[in-house]
Amino acid sequence: MVNILDVIAQLKTDLWSKYGNVLDEKYTQQEIHMTYYLSTLMERSGHGISIDYKYTEQAAQAAFIAGLRIGGMDAEERANTIVASRIEDAISALRGEHDV
Secondary structure: OOOHHHHHHHHHHHHHHHHOOOOOOOOOHHHHHHHHHHHHHHHHOOOOOOHHHHHHHHHHHHHHHHHHHHHHHHHHHHHHHHHHHHHHHHHHHHOOOOOO
């Protein structure tokens, strides 16, 4: 039987080795704007955080920024893979290896 705690521990290890600490860098202006947008969205949808939970709000904002940065890195990686594949196809077509 699979131990779910072992699976979670391995996932954390794998993600850390792939992305490291994405919060090491200073927040960009766009990321700051997005956290304000997120806060407004949460308040307007009835999920605002009270002043007693300021640390929790900061943790939620850091988690949001981390997700935003990881999503951006993943999107860039996928885009680069697509471009590389298209270049390879074009080179093959120029060599007459197959039709584009």
